[in-house]
Amino acid sequence: MTKVATGVRPRVLVRGAGVAGLTSAVTLAERGADxxxxxxxxxxxxxxxxxxxxxxxxxxxxxxxxxxxxxxxIESVDWWxxxxxxxxxxxxxxxxxxxxxxxxxxxxxRTSHFDLVDGDRIAELEPDLAGRFDKGLFFPEEGHLDxxxxxxxxxxxxxxxxxxxxxxxxxxxxxxDPWHGARPDWVVDCTGIAAEKRLTGLRGVRGEMVLLRCHxxxxxxxxxxxxxRIPVYIVPRADHLFMVGATMVESESFASMTxxxxxxxLTAAYVLHPAFGEAEIVETGVGVRPAYPDNVxxxxxxxxxxxxxxxxxxxxxxxxxxxxxxxxxxxxxxxx
Amino acid sequence: xxxxxAELSSRLMLGTAQYPSPEILADSVRAAQAGVVTVSLxxxxxxxxxxxxFWSLIRDLGVPVLPNTAGCHTVKEAVTTAHxxxxxxxxxxxxxxxxxxxxxxxxxxxxxxEAARILSEDGFKVFPYMTEDLVGAERLxxxxxxxxxxxxxxxxxxxxxxxxxxxxxxxxxxxxxxLVVDAGIGLPSHAAQAMExxxxxxxxxxxxxxxxxPARMAMAFRLAVEAGLIARAADPMEQRDMAVPSTPVxxxxxxx
Numbered sequence: 001m002t003k004v005a006t007g008v009r010p011r012v013l014v015r016g017a018g019v020a021g022l023t024s025a026v027t028l029a030e031r032g033a034d035x036x037x038x039x040x041x042x043x044x045x046x047x048x049x050x051x052x053x054x055x056x057x058x059x060x061x062x063x064x065x066x067x068x069x070x071x072x073x074i075e076s077v078d079w080w081x082x083x084x085x086x087x088x089x090x091x092x093x094x095x096x097x098x099x100x101x102x103x104x105x106x107x108x109x110r111t112s113h114f115d116l117v118d119g120d121r122i123a124e125l126e127p128d129l130a131g132r133f134d135k136g137l138f139f140p141e142e143g144h145l146d147x148x149x150x151x152x153x154x155x156x157x158x159x160x161x162x163x164x165x166x167x168x169x170x171x172x173x174x175x176x177d178p179w180h181g182a183r184p185d186w187v188v189d190c191t192g193i194a195a196e197k198r199l200t201g202l203r204g205v206r207g208e209m210v211l212l213r214c215h216x217x218x219x220x221x222x223x224x225x226x227x228x229r230i231p232v233y234i235v236p237r238a239d240h241l242f243m244v245g246a247t248m249v250e251s252e253s254f255a256s257m258t259x260x261x262x263x264x265x266l267t268a269a270y271v272l273h274p275a276f277g278e279a280e281i282v283e284t285g286v287g288v289r290p291a292y293p294d295n296v297x298x299x300x301x302x303x304x305x306x307x308x309x310x311x312x313x314x315x316x317x318x319x320x321x322x323x324x325x326x327x328x329x330x331x332x333x334x335x336x
Numbered sequence: 337x338x339x340x341x342a343e344l345s346s347r348l349m350l351g352t353a354q355y356p357s358p359e360i361l362a363d364s365v366r367a368a369q370a371g372v373v374t375v376s377l378x379x380x381x382x383x384x385x386x387x388x389x390f391w392s393l394i395r396d397l398g399v400p401v402l403p404n405t406a407g408c409h410t411v412k413e414a415v416t417t418a419h420x421x422x423x424x425x426x427x428x429x430x431x432x433x434x435x436x437x438x439x440x441x442x443x444x445x446x447x448x449x450e451a452a453r454i455l456s457e458d459g460f461k462v463f464p465y466m467t468e469d470l471v472g473a474e475r476l477x478x479x480x481x482x483x484x485x486x487x488x489x490x491x492x493x494x495x496x497x498x499x500x501x502x503x504x505x506x507x508x509x510x511x512x513x514x515l516v517v518d519a520g521i522g523l524p525s526h527a528a529q530a531m532e533x534x535x536x537x538x539x540x541x542x543x544x545x546x547x548x549x550p551a552r553m554a555m556a557f558r559l560a561v562e563a564g565l566i567a568r569a570a571d572p573m574e575q576r577d578m579a580v581p582s583t584p585v586x587x588x589x590x591x592x
Contacts, residue, residue, distance in 0.1 A: 250389070250390035251390070293358045293393070
């Protein structure tokens with residue numbers, strides 16, 4: 001590995017302005033790199049990041065993810081709070097419909113850092129849910145953010161740090177010639193599922209989400225509704241918006257949402273609170289998450305290219321730790 | 337026991353849905369030493385070839401694939417899905433599911449018989465997911481099925497063998513037909529019980545996939561299926577109401 005000479009800023013071309021690309025670009029710029037970020041889409045987060053829930057839930061994810069996901073994501077709540085506005089640190093509430101209440105026990109066996117809560121405590125945390133649930137789990141140290149606002153804030157931060165963001169970039173590798181003929185020292189490829197052909201084992205996992213507006217319900221934190229087939233979550237956002245997600249289908253189809261998926265997501269919202277029955281459906285979305293066979297995001301190096309990919313459903317949760325690894329590679333502290 | 341002329345390397349059939357990751361799925365298939373893996377097309381396809389990446393992972397496991405029609409509620413859906421499965425996996429085996437009721441995911445026996453007839457005539461080798469109904473089983477055989485797969489309990493319920501009497505009756509009526517308990521098994525002891533009843537195989541999915549450590553649970557099921565199979569071959573003792581001393585009492589010194 002070539003060490004970067006003292007006083008010389010490494011030129012880094014970051015490809016892809018999703019959550020992996022933006023966190024990498026900002027981290028590199030903060031450490032002194034000369035960063036150009038290219039995005040083929042018309043805005044930041046043109047891929048799967050746009051559909052993300054934005055839950056910063058290291059401990060809830062332990063239910064189905066390996067321990068390293070929890071370990072590597074604990075730093076992410078602080079990272080996001082330091083980098084973008086409006087990161088809520090109100091925790092996560094885990095509930096189940098009455099017939100699936102046994103799933104609370106299973107969930108609690110596989111996770112940690114939670115309090116077992118009864119109906120009174122649930123009502124204290126979320127007054128609108130008073131009297132609706134008798135048992136749940138509360139993960140007080142978790143947080144959430146609005147992914148679309150967070151990505152925009154990261155783009156601004158990158159520009160403030162002297163970085164360049166080029167949207168609508170042509171797909172070829174050296175588009176724009178930002179360094180006037182000089183080659184970048186490093187290319188950081190964060191192109192998600194678009195890199196499928198170049199990265200062995202990468203596959204797409206389809207996810208579907210719905211954005212609702214409901215003036216009658218107020219929530220202060222994400223609520224996960226346990227369900228034997230798909231765990232559904234409802235994340236509150238500004239202006240009475242609620243993001244309901246997300247399906248996980250082993251498919252790379254970008255076709256519109258299916259009726260079955262919409263029924264399952266909306267039923268969960270309705271079970272959480274019947275007032276969602278009157279909610280306005282603001283948006284339905286479909287994304288394809290890039291994932292490796294172990295569903296854990298990886299940083300890999302090939303020559304002078306660093307790949308950050310396979311974010312799966314952990315994009316906002318694990319991007320900070322993966323970006324730090326990218327910084328270590330570019331600045332020669334360690335190999336991948 | 338032959339399943340449509342094929343000898344299976346093991347009597348444990350493993351479903352491939354709901355694992356935490358494809359890597360854990362592959363570990364579980366290896367630990368189970370599964371003789372067959374089942375795969376759902378419908379849930380993962382959205383009517384297109386977009387599930388290719390996952391399907392090639394399944395093919396790469398190197399275990400015979402039994403595609404299923406999970407999620408189909410009508411004859412037409414099931415037949416269409418079976419044709420797609422034959423193309424994708426290049427097999428004429430099909431695990432036929434036609435769901436009749438969404439709370440219990442109970443099979444619709446009438447639609448099942450009709451779909452089995454259509455598919456058998458079309459050259460498919462049909463593995464029907466059925467209730468333990470004896471008459472229904474008879475109709476499925478007449479429709480061309482040479483394997484029967486009665487449920488133990490509703491899919492994903494983990495309740496074990498709900499109607500042991502019915503399963504035993506089915507075994508007694510069809511001594512030469514391969515019988516597989518499909519659905520409802522939650523614990524290795526349930527699987528062992530099915531094999532002790534004389535069933536030829538069991539199909540497990542949720543009990544392994546949703547365990548905290550799926551690969552370890554897969555190994556437990558492999559051992560249980562093997563134990564049940566060997567026990568059956570060893571001709572178990574009969575139950576009786578009274579104790580039978582294992583050593584003679586008569587003629588012993590009386591110490592009183």
